[in-house]
Amino acid sequence: MYSLQKQQLIEYGNKLIKDNYTLGTGGNLSAYIREKQVMLITPSGIPFNEITINDIVVMNCDGEILAGTKLPSSEWQMHGIIYKNREDIDCIIHAHTVYSTALAVLRQPLPASHYMIAVAGKDVQCAEYASFGTEELAKNAFEAMKDRKAVLLANHGVLTGGKTMLEAYTVLEELEYCSKVHLVASSAGTPTIMPEEEMANMAERFKTYGQQ
Numbered sequence: 001m002y003s004l005q006k007q008q009l010i011e012y013g014n015k016l017i018k019d020n021y022t023l024g025t026g027g028n029l030s031a032y033i034r035e036k037q038v039m040l041i042t043p044s045g046i047p048f049n050e051i052t053i054n055d056i057v058v059m060n061c062d063g064e065i066l067a068g069t070k071l072p073s074s075e076w077q078m079h080g081i082i083y084k085n086r087e088d089i090d091c092i093i094h095a096h097t098v099y100s101t102a103l104a105v106l107r108q109p110l111p112a113s114h115y116m117i118a119v120a121g122k123d124v125q126c127a128e129y130a131s132f133g134t135e136e137l138a139k140n141a142f143e144a145m146k147d148r149k150a151v152l153l154a155n156h157g158v159l160t161g162g163k164t165m166l167e168a169y170t171v172l173e174e175l176e177y178c179s180k181v182h183l184v185a186s187s188a189g190t191p192t193i194m195p196e197e198e199m200a201n202m203a204e205r206f207k208t209y210g211q212q
Contacts, residue, residue: 001067005031005040006056012165013048016095021172027095027157028073031165032083034090037061041079043070074133081142082161089149089161091168096157099179100124104152113191114178118202120160120171121148129154150175 009029016022016029025048030041042048043055058067061080065072073079079092103110103126110117110124117123127144130137141159145151149171150160158175162168185191194202 002033002038002040002056002058003053005033006053008165009040009042009056010048010051010053012093012169013042013051015169016093017048019173021097021176022095022157027093028075028079029094029165030073030076030079030083030092032061032079032090034083034087038066039076039080039083041072041076043068044073046070075137077133077135077138078141078159081138082145085142086161088163089168090163091165092159092161093165093168093172094153094157094159095172097172097176097179099183100152100158100175101156102183103179104154104156104158107154110152110175110179110182111191112194112196112199113182113185115194115199115202116174117178118199118206119174120150122196122199122203124148124150124152124175126152126154129156132156 013029016027025045028042030039032039039059039061041057043057046055055070057070057072059065059072061084075094082089107126109126112123125144127140130140141151149162152158160168160171162171182191
C-alpha cells in the first residue's frame with residue numbers, strides 16, 4: 001500500500017545526498033495522505049541509500065504506527081503538527097543544508113534579500129532552539145513556520161513543505177540558494193532588503209508563472 005508515495009520518499013532522500021543537502025542519516029522526509037489521515041515517513045537512523053519501501057513507516061500524526069517494522073524518524077512530531085494544522089502542506093523535507101543551516105547556527109532569520117525567497121514566504125524565520133526529536137522542537141518549528149513554507153531550526157537545520165514533494169524540494173533549493181547569496185552579500189556589506197509589498201507582489205506573480 002502507498003508504494004508510489006513510499007518510493008518517492010526514497011528517491012528524494014537519495015536526491016538530498018546527491019545534491020549535498022545532507023549527510024549520512026541527517027534529515028527526514030514525509031508525505032501525508034490527507035483523505036486517510038495517514039503519514040508516511042522515513043525511518044530513524046537508516047542511511048537514505050539503504051532505505052527500502054518496507055522501511056517506510058505508516059503512522060498517524062499522533063504517533064500511532066499503523067504499518068511497518070522500523071521506528072519512524074525521531075522528528076515525526078515536527079511533521080505531524082504541521083499536517084494537522086496546515087492544509088496547504090502535504091509533503092515535508094527536513095535537511096541539514098550548509099548555508100541555510102549556517103543562518104540557523106547564527107540564529108538569524110533569512111530576510112527578503114532576494115526575490116526568490118517568495119516561494120517560501122515574505123521571509124524565513126528561525127525557530128527557538130529545542131533538542132532534536134522533542135515535542136518542544138515541533139511546536140517551535142510550527143510557530144515560526146506560520147504563513148510560510150520553510151523554517152530554520154536553530155543550531156540544527158531547515159524544514160520545508162509543499163503540496164507535493166517537488167514543491168517542498170523546490171522551496172529547499174531556493175532557500176539554500178538565497179541563504180548562500182545572503183551570507184556572501186553580508187560578508188561584503190549590508191544586503192538591501194525587499195519591501196513587504198514587493199514580496200507580496202512576487203507571491204502573486206508566482207501563482208501564474210510558467211506553463212499553466
